[in-house]
Amino acid sequence: MPVFSSTEELQEVMFTLWNEMKGNPEIAEKLISSRLIVQFQYKDPHGLLTVDCLDGKEMKIIVGKTELKPVIEMSMKADVAHEFWLGKVNVPMALMMGKIVSKGPTPKALALLPVIKPAYSIYPKVWELKGKNQRVG
Amino acid sequence: MRLGVFQSPTKVLFGEGTISGIGDEISQFGASKPLLVTDKVLLEKGVLEPVLRSLDESGFGKLPIFSDVPPDSDVECVRQAAAFARQAKADLVIACGGGSVIDTAKVLNIGLSLPGDLLEYEGINSFSQALKPLIAVPTTAGTGSEMSAVAMIMDKANGKKLIFGSRYLYADLAILDPNLLCSLPPRLTAGTGMDALTHCLEAYVSLGANVIADALCLDAMALIFQNLKLATTNGDDPEARANTLLASAMAGMAFTNTGVGIVHALAHTIGGAFGTHHGLTNAVFLPYGMNFNMPSSYERYARCWRHLCSLDPGASGAKYGISAKLVMEADFEKDARSLVKAVSDLADSCSIPKRLRDLGVPELADDKILELAAVAGTDPAIMFNPQEASIEDLSNLIREAY
Numbered sequence: 001m002p003v004f005s006s007t008e009e010l011q012e013v014m015f016t017l018w019n020e021m022k023g024n025p026e027i028a029e030k031l032i033s034s035r036l037i038v039q040f041q042y043k044d045p046h047g048l049l050t051v052d053c054l055d056g057k058e059m060k061i062i063v064g065k066t067e068l069k070p071v072i073e074m075s076m077k078a079d080v081a082h083e084f085w086l087g088k089v090n091v092p093m094a095l096m097m098g099k100i101v102s103k104g105p106t107p108k109a110l111a112l113l114p115v116i117k118p119a120y121s122i123y124p125k126v127w128e129l130k131g132k133n134q135r136v137g
Numbered sequence: 138m139r140l141g142v143f144q145s146p147t148k149v150l151f152g153e154g155t156i157s158g159i160g161d162e163i164s165q166f167g168a169s170k171p172l173l174v175t176d177k178v179l180l181e182k183g184v185l186e187p188v189l190r191s192l193d194e195s196g197f198g199k200l201p202i203f204s205d206v207p208p209d210s211d212v213e214c215v216r217q218a219a220a221f222a223r224q225a226k227a228d229l230v231i232a233c234g235g236g237s238v239i240d241t242a243k244v245l246n247i248g249l250s251l252p253g254d255l256l257e258y259e260g261i262n263s264f265s266q267a268l269k270p271l272i273a274v275p276t277t278a279g280t281g282s283e284m285s286a287v288a289m290i291m292d293k294a295n296g297k298k299l300i301f302g303s304r305y306l307y308a309d310l311a312i313l314d315p316n317l318l319c320s321l322p323p324r325l326t327a328g329t330g331m332d333a334l335t336h337c338l339e340a341y342v343s344l345g346a347n348v349i350a351d352a353l354c355l356d357a358m359a360l361i362f363q364n365l366k367l368a369t370t371n372g373d374d375p376e377a378r379a380n381t382l383l384a385s386a387m388a389g390m391a392f393t394n395t396g397v398g399i400v401h402a403l404a405h406t407i408g409g410a411f412g413t414h415h416g417l418t419n420a421v422f423l424p425y426g427m428n429f430n431m432p433s434s435y436e437r438y439a440r441c442w443r444h445l446c447s448l449d450p451g452a453s454g455a456k457y458g459i460s461a462k463l464v465m466e467a468d469f470e471k472d473a474r475s476l477v478k479a480v481s482d483l484a485d486s487c488s489i490p491k492r493l494r495d496l497g498v499p500e501l502a503d504d505k506i507l508e509l510a511a512v513a514g515t516d517p518a519i520m521f522n523p524q525e526a527s528i529e530d531l532s533n534l535i536r537e538a539y
Contacts (some may be wrong), residue, residue, distance in 0.1 A: 053210035092396055092520040093345050095261040096303070097142045103260040105298055122393075 001045050003082045003135055010047040011063045012077050014040070016126045017085065018051060021119050030115040032059050033088045036108060039070035042078040072104035084137060085123035141347035144304060145390045147273075147284055151313035151383055155376050156187050156274065159231070160195020162310055166270040167381075168229035172222050173202045174242040175233045179276060180204045182423055184320055188274065201225040206234065209412075210241040210300060213293045215255060219248025229270045232308070233330070236280030237414075239273050240288035243306045246271055261302040273308035276317045277327025278368070278381040279416050281336055281389020283311040298409065300517070313386055315378035323369045324417075327487035330365040330381050332416030334358060334480070335423050336388035337402050341441060342434040343521040345395035346471075353391040355444045360384035362483060364447055369487045395519040396521030399513075400426035403534060406513040413496040420489045421496065427477045427539050429530065431470075438473035445479070493539045501539065506532045 004010035021027045032053045038051045050068055052060040062068065076084075083089045091113060094100045102109055110122050124136040150158060163171050173192075180202070181183050193196055203218045222230065222245055230249070231243030248255045251269040258264050273283035282288070287302045320324075337358040340350055360380045367377035403426070404418040427438065481491075490496055501509070510531035513519065519526060526534075 040169055053192065090520075092517060093142075095302070096345065096394070096396070098262050101260070101262040103257075103263040105259065105297070106261050106302075107298075107515065107517050111519050113520075 002046055002079055004047075004078045007045045007047050010042060010045055011049060012128075013126055013130070014047065014049045014081070015061060015063050016129070017119065017123055018049065019114065019128065022059045023049045024059065024118070024122075027115060027118055028059055031112065032056060034108070034112060035068070036072060037068055038072045038074065038109065038112075039068075040081065041073060041075040041133050042081055044079065044104045047078060070104070072102065072106075072109045073079075074109060075101040075103075085120060087117075087120040141345070141349075141394075143347060143349045143394045144286070145284065146304070147308050147311045147396070149284075149313060149386060150310065151386075152379065153314065153316055155312050156314040156317065157191045158231035159272065159274075159312060160193045160197060161169075162272065162312075163195065163197060163229060165230075166229055166309070168270060168314055170225065170227050171197055171229040171231055172225055172227035173200055173231045173233060174206060174218060174238055174245065174379040175202065175204050176206045176208075176235075176238055177204050179234055184276060184317060185312070186232060187316060191256045192384050200483070201227065206238045206241045206425055208237055208292050208510060210237045212255065212290050213294070215241055215244045216248065218242075219255065220328070220354045222249040227269065229272065231274065233274040233276060233371035234385055235275065235277040236282045239275065239280070239282040239308075240290060242271060242273070243282075243288035244290050244301055244310075256299070258408045258468070259299050259301060261300070262304075264303055264305065265300075266305065268305050268309075271308045272310045272312065274312045274314070274317065274458040275382065275385070277321060277325065277329040278318060278378070281333065281385050281392065282347075283308055283313075284386050284389035285393035287393060288342035296328035298405075311386060313379075313382045315375050315382050318378045318382060319373050319375075321372060323372065323488070326372060326381075327365065327369045327484075327489050328416030328420065329385070330361055330368065330416070330487070331423065331484060331489060333381070333385040334361045334483070335404075335419040336392040336397065336414075337361070337384075338350045338423065338427065338438075338441065338480070339398040339521075340395040341391040342430055343395040343398055345394075345521050346437075347395065350391035350395045353387045354441065355441065356538050357384040357387035357391070358441060359445055359448055360387075362479070365483060366486045385525065387442065397535070398426065398522035399429060399519055399524070399526055399531075402513045402519035402522070403531065403538075405516050405518060406509050407493060407535075408500060409512070410509060411496075411498050413493070413498060417489060417496055418493075420484050421493055421538050422534065423484075424477050424481045425534050427480065429526070429534060430522065430524045431473060435473035438476045442472040442476040442479070445476070453528045482515050483532065498539065501535070506535050509535055
C-alpha cells in the first residue's frame with residue numbers, strides 16, 4: 001500500500017517539508033546559490049513540486065503545474081521519495097537501478113544531496129505535525 | 138542480502154580476427170545502411186584496415202564514415218555526427234575507436250533514433266525507447282565504454298561535461314579483436330590499462346559493489362597484472378593485447394553496475410581543469426585513493442591481493458615480492474598494503490608518471506586546490522566511494538599526488 005493516500009496528502013507533506021527547508025538558513029542559502037529550478041515528479045500517487053532558486057535571491061516552492069521550465073527533473077514513485085527523506089535511499093544506486101529518473105545535469109542534482117541531508121531529521125516531524133507518526137515508524 | 142543491480146545486455150565477440158565477422162553481425166540486425174564512427178588518426182594510420190576489409194567483403198564497403206571525433210568529444214561534434222547519420226539514413230551505428238569515439242557514437246545514436254534535440258535526453262534514465270543497433274569495436278583497452286550504459290560528452294561552449302545514462306545506451310554487440318590494438322603506443326597502452334585497473338579496484342570496494350561484479354573485478358584485475366607490462370613493452374604480443382582488452386571489457390561490465398569512486402572523482406576534476414590524460418591521471422591518484430579508503434576497505438583490498446597470489450601461488454612470491462606461505466599468514470591490512478605497493482610497482486614497470494606535476498599540472502596555490510577539491514567533492518563518482526571524503530581530505534590527496 002502506498003505511503004501517501006492521495007495527491008493532496010503527498011503535495012502537502014512535500015510542500016511543508018520544503019517550506020521548513022526554506023526557513024532553515026543552513027539549507028536554504030546553499031540551495032538558493034545553486035540557481036537551479038528542480039522539479040519533482042511523483043507517481044503512485046501523482047504529484048508535482050517545483051523548487052525555483054533561479055534568481056539566486058529567493059527560494060520559491062510551487063505545488064502542481066507550472067509554466068516554469070525546470071533545469072533538472074527528478075521522477076520517482078512517491079514511496080521512493082518517502083524513503084529518500086527518511087535517509088534510506090542511496091540516490092546514485094537508485095538511479096542505477098532505474099528507481100529514479102533524472103533529466104538534465106544530473107551531477108548538479110547530486111551535488112545538492114549533502115546540502116539537503118539535514119532535512120532528513122525534519123521529515124519525520126512533518127508527519128508528526130500531521131499526527132501520522134506511524135507513517136515514518 | 139544487500140540490494141544490487143546487474144545488467145549487461147551486450148553480446149561480446151572476442152579473440153584475434155573476430156572483426157572479420159562484423160558483416161554477418163550487421164546482417165543479423167537486419168541493417169542495410171550502417172554508419173562507421175571513428176577518428177582521423179585511426180583511419181589515416183590504417184588501423185581500421187581489417188574493419189574496412191571485413192565490411193567490404195560483406196557488401197558494406199561503401200558505408201558512410203564519420204571520422205571527425207576529437208579525443209574529448211564535444212556536443213557540437215555529436216550534433217554534426219547525428220546530422221550526418223540522419224542524412225545517410227543510417228540504420229545501425231558502428232563505433233570503432235577509443236572511449237571518445239564510442240561515447241560519441243552512443244550519443245549520436247540518441248540524435249539519430251529519437252526526436253528533438255540531444256540535450257533533451259541529458260540525464261540518467263531520461264528516455265525509455267530503444268535506439269538503433271550499436272556495435273562497439275574498441276581500439277584501446279581501458280575505458281570499458283563498449284560495455285557501459287553511460288556516455289560522457291563535453292559541452293565546451295559552456296565548460297561542462299554532459300552525462301547520458303540509460304539501459305538503452307548499452308552497445309548491442311562488442312567486438313574485442315586484439316589485432317586492432319597492436320599499434321597503440323606504449324604510453325596510451327599503459328594509461329588506458331591503468332584506467333581499467335582503476336575501474337576494477339574502485340568497483341570492487343564501491344558502495345554499489347555486488348557479488349557478480351566482484352567476480353569480474355577480481356579476474357579482470359588479475360589479467361591486467363599479468364599482461365599490462367607485456368602489452369606496453371611489446372605491443373605486438375596478441376595474447377597480452379587480448380587479455381588487457383578482455384580485462385577492460387570485464388571491468389566496464391563491473392563498474393557500470395557498481396559505480397567507481399574517489400580516484401575517478403579526482404581524475405575527472407584534474408583532467409577537466411588541466412586536460413591531463415584520464416587513464417594516466419587515474420594511475421597517479423590510484424595508490425593515494427586506495428590508502429585513503431584503507432579504513433573501510435582493507436579487507437576487500439586484501440581479498441584482491443590474495444586472489445592475485447592464489448592464481449599462481451608458487452610464482453606469486455617472486456612476482457610480487459612475497460612468498461605463498463607468507464600470503465596465507467599475513468593479516469588483512471598487510472595484504473591490503475601489499476596490493477597498493479603492487480599497483481605502484483605495476484605503474485612503475487609501465488613507466489607511468491608518479492606525480493600530477495609529471496602530467497603537466499602546474500604548481501597549485503592553496504585556494505586553487507580548495508576549489509578543485511570542491512569540484513571533486515560533487516563529482517558523481519564520489520557518491521559511490523566507500524569512505525566519506527571532506528574537502529580537506531580531497532585537498533590533501535591533490536597535494537600528496539602533486
